[in-house]
Amino acid sequence: MLFDEIKIRDLRIRNRIVVSPMCQYSAQDGHTTDWHLVHLGKFAQGGAGVVFVEATAVEKRGRITHGDTGIWEDAHIPGLRRIAQFVKSQGAVPAVQLAHAGRKASMARPWYGNGPLTKEDAERGDAAWSIVAPTEAPIGDGWLKPRPLQKGDLDNVKKAFVSAVRRAHGAGFEIVELHSAHGYLLHTFLSPLTNTRTDEYGGSLDNRMRFPLEVASAVREEWPKGKPLFVRVSSIDDVEGGWSVEDTIVFAKKLKSVGVDVIDCSSGGIMGSATAATKMLLPRVPGFQLPFSEKIRKEADIATMAVGLILTPQQAEEALQSGRADLIAIGREALYDPNWPAHAAAALGADPEFKRWPEQYGWWLTRRESLLRKLGVR
Numbered sequence: 131m132l133f134d135e136i137k138i139r140d141l142r143i144r145n146r147i148v149v150s151p152m153c154q155y156s157a158q159d160g161h162t163t164d165w166h167l168v169h170l171g172k173f174a175q176g177g178a179g180v181v182f183v184e185a186t187a188v189e190k191r192g193r194i195t196h197g198d199t200g201i202w203e204d205a206h207i208p209g210l211r212r213i214a215q216f217v218k219s220q221g222a223v224p225a226v227q228l229a230h231a232g233r234k235a236s237m238a239r240p241w242y243g244n245g246p247l248t249k250e251d252a253e254r255g256d257a258a259w260s261i262v263a264p265t266e267a268p269i270g271d272g273w274l275k276p277r278p279l280q281k282g283d284l285d286n287v288k289k290a291f292v293s294a295v296r297r298a299h300g301a302g303f304e305i306v307e308l309h310s311a312h313g314y315l316l317h318t319f320l321s322p323l324t325n326t327r328t329d330e331y332g333g334s335l336d337n338r339m340r341f342p343l344e345v346a347s348a349v350r351e352e353w354p355k356g357k358p359l360f361v362r363v364s365s366i367d368d369v370e371g372g373w374s375v376e377d378t379i380v381f382a383k384k385l386k387s388v389g390v391d392v393i394d395c396s397s398g399g400i401m402g403s404a405t406a407a408t409k410m411l412l413p414r415v416p417g418f419q420l421p422f423s424e425k426i427r428k429e430a431d432i433a434t435m436a437v438g439l440i441l442t443p444q445q446a447e448e449a450l451q452s453g454r455a456d457l458i459a460i461g462r463e464a465l466y467d468p469n470w471p472a473h474a475a476a477a478l479g480a481d482p483e484f485k486r487w488p489e490q491y492g493w494w495l496t497r498r499e500s501l502l503r504k505l506g507v508r
Contacts (some may be wrong), residue, residue, distance in 0.1 A: 131450040132147065136456065138433070139355070141357060148179060150464075151227040152465070155197035160187065162206075162210060163209075170183060173222070176471055179223060180222060181225065182225045182227055185227050190202050191261060192315065195239045224304060225360075232261070233313075262283065262315075263318055264331070265326055284341060288345055296352060307359075307394060308361045310342050311397075320377070320381065360393075361385055362396055363381065363396065364396055364397050366397050366398070369411075378395075382430035383431075393430070396437055420449055436459065441463055443478050471486070472486055483496065
């Protein structure tokens with residue numbers, strides 16, 4: 131099943147393997163560079179069905195760091211288009227994750243401390259900026275205090291997402307995903323730990339879901355009907371008193387009703403920095419988030435994407451065969467082995483003739499294989 135084609139709306143995807151969005155913190159004022167082209171292009175060459183551009187900020191103030199990719203202005207389109215065109219030329223589907231970091235914005239890049247921006251960061255050109263969130267509560271001591279979003283602000287953020295969708299379409303992407311996980315803006319509206327508002331956007335579950343659902347609905351209306359819309363969620367906050375998988379099931383049903391096609395099932399991140407959340411209760415073992423994907427898929431009756439320590443082709447295949455997910459996302463495994471999909475096809479016997487490799491590689495690899503057989507190595 132890992133190498134079965136899947137059709138979502140009008141889009142046909144050559145297999146079930148998705149390369150997750152992975153921040154590189156290497157953009158220049160939101161613009162992608164040759165690094166992003168080569169980084170993402172490798173995954174398309176390596177045989178993935180879908181390749182995601184990292185969390186891409188819909189507003190300049192919504193970046194995590196100064197190095198985040200952006201889609202808040204039309205000037206970002208050409209660089210993104212170059213990536214989408216190359217990914218598509220290799221037979222993969224180009225996708226982009228649209229994000230707003232909320233109170234996790236204005237941070238240092240991971241290799242500069244992964245914390246609040248300091249005087250040293252400012253001296254290298256990475257000065258802090260003002261941030262927004264549902265309330266004024268910061269991530270923790272020593273972190274910037276956000277400005278609470280007012281009703282007019284919410285309309286502007288929603289418009290920023292809609293404008294980003296228009297740009298994503300113009301750049302040639304076939305899938306957009308809304309980032310509603312890991313303690314970023316939309317997630318902080320959902321979680322009772324971070325949303326203590328007393329207006330119609332806070333309090334009850336319905337009220338806390340209101341703004342993320344308004345964004346999803348507005349994005350779906352702007353995004354072409356034939357193109358899929360994904361939403362990444364933290365299936366649980368993994369903090370006592372936080373967002374639960376039962377809440378996610380309710381949310382997923384609502385998302386499906388406004389036209390969302392796939393729920394990307396992650397977890398955690400409501401506390402702590404962007405790439406290093408606080409200690410979690412959920413043990414980190416291979417496939418540790420598969421139970422969420424399975425439960426949401428069955429109880430919300432919506433397609434899901436599983437992510438998180440899916441390491442081997444056999445593990446991915448078993449997850450699909452047992453109905454635990456419709457798509458399998460790999461992240462750091464793809465960094466370790468950009469050809470993971472092609473190697474998975476070989477391991478599962480799905481590509482004995484190297485036809486899933488680029489022809490520039492496959493031609494040589496068939497001859498290498500023939501020689502190895504003659505030598506008795508195979």
